Amino acid sequence: MGVTRSDPAWTQSGQRVVLVTGPSGAGRTTAIGALEDLGYEPITNLPLGLVPRLLSGHLPHPVALGVDVRARDFSASALIELIDALTRLPELNLELVYLDARPEVLERRYSETRRRHPLARDDDPGAGIVQELDILAPIKLRADVLIDTSEMSPHDLRAEIGRFFDTGQIEKLSVSVNSFSYKRGVPRGLDLMFDCRFLANPHWEPALRPHDGRDAAVAEYVADDPRYGEFHERVLDLLLFLLPAYVAEGKTHLSIGFGCTGGQHRSVAMTESIAKALAEAGWQVSKRHRELERRAPEGAGTSVRTGA
Numbered sequence: 001m002g003v004t005r006s007d008p009a010w011t012q013s014g015q016r017v018v019l020v021t022g023p024s025g026a027g028r029t030t031a032i033g034a035l036e037d038l039g040y041e042p043i044t045n046l047p048l049g050l051v052p053r054l055l056s057g058h059l060p061h062p063v064a065l066g067v068d069v070r071a072r073d074f075s076a077s078a079l080i081e082l083i084d085a086l087t088r089l090p091e092l093n094l095e096l097v098y099l100d101a102r103p104e105v106l107e108r109r110y111s112e113t114r115r116r117h118p119l120a121r122d123d124d125p126g127a128g129i130v131q132e133l134d135i136l137a138p139i140k141l142r143a144d145v146l147i148d149t150s151e152m153s154p155h156d157l158r159a160e161i162g163r164f165f166d167t168g169q170i171e172k173l174s175v176s177v178n179s180f181s182y183k184r185g186v187p188r189g190l191d192l193m194f195d196c197r198f199l200a201n202p203h204w205e206p207a208l209r210p211h212d213g214r215d216a217a218v219a220e221y222v223a224d225d226p227r228y229g230e231f232h233e234r235v236l237d238l239l240l241f242l243l244p245a246y247v248a249e250g251k252t253h254l255s256i257g258f259g260c261t262g263g264q265h266r267s268v269a270m271t272e273s274i275a276k277a278l279a280e281a282g283w284q285v286s287k288r289h290r291e292l293e294r295r296a297p298e299g300a301g302t303s304v305r306t307g308a
Helices: 028-037 048-054 075-088 103-113 124-141 153-164 216-223 226-247 264-282 290-295
Strands: 014-021 041-044 063-066 092-102 145-148 174-180 190-193 253-260 282-289 302-304
Touching: 014 028, 014 075, 028 041, 028 092, 028 103, 028 153, 048 075, 075 092, 075 124, 092 124, 103 124, 145 153, 153 174, 153 226, 174 264, 174 290, 190 226, 216 226, 216 264, 226 264, 253 264, 264 282, 264 302, 282 290
Parallel strands: 014 063, 014 092, 041 063, 092 145, 174 253, 174 282, 190 253
Antiparallel strands: 282 302
16 A cells, blocks of 8 residues: 555655664664654665665655665765665655764774674774774765764664654654552563552452442542542652653653552552543553453453543
């Protein structure tokens, strides 16, 4: 299925293609990862001769191409010829990103990681760095976006890539809120976990026991615990503080868990309330009640998506 110019893969001038290059150690892998999180299709170390064939059809996503000296047919002249050829195609909107760094910074990074430079003949990366910078000098002059990463952390580089290339079409952070029973073990993949077992337990109220935390009477019983209000407020404040920080770090999904003994009442009530509050604050939230799904009829899931 093709794309139209209303798709995020397109700009007004065609299929968006971001070509990322620069010396080894300048942050190319970080930049490609940041573009992938922004919705770009990442393709790295493809032989230059295959790039036109790759881009000959309409692709459903904007493309991030990572090119470096390790490519089988790489040369500065070949890459410049490719850039010129792609730039002449009206159906493509090509942007060349060159990531740079000072030689001493590149050498320090290689020393810290103990990786071998692709152009170094021995364990000393210095000569390889100088040779690579010399090879890439003509390409650097053609850059549409030049980023010097010498003083940047990976976090800083990701933020800079987002500033230039955010399509505005990708959800920055999807949040899932989960309830569970500690007796059945902690769900895999939780980033944050809160224990609700100190709250008053509706299980010991015969009229409430058959119901779960989605029931208004059960939720009210849990909320009547004198400790509930402060607990709820502090958890919500913490999450509202953390979520923007996770976005800035480039995280795309956050999983939050609330646990109690049986996973039916207290954890469910907290999950419902926190998910609602986060959605009202503008976050994209989904919720899941693991133990309720276990007891539900086959095919009757309880996963719900809320928020804008």
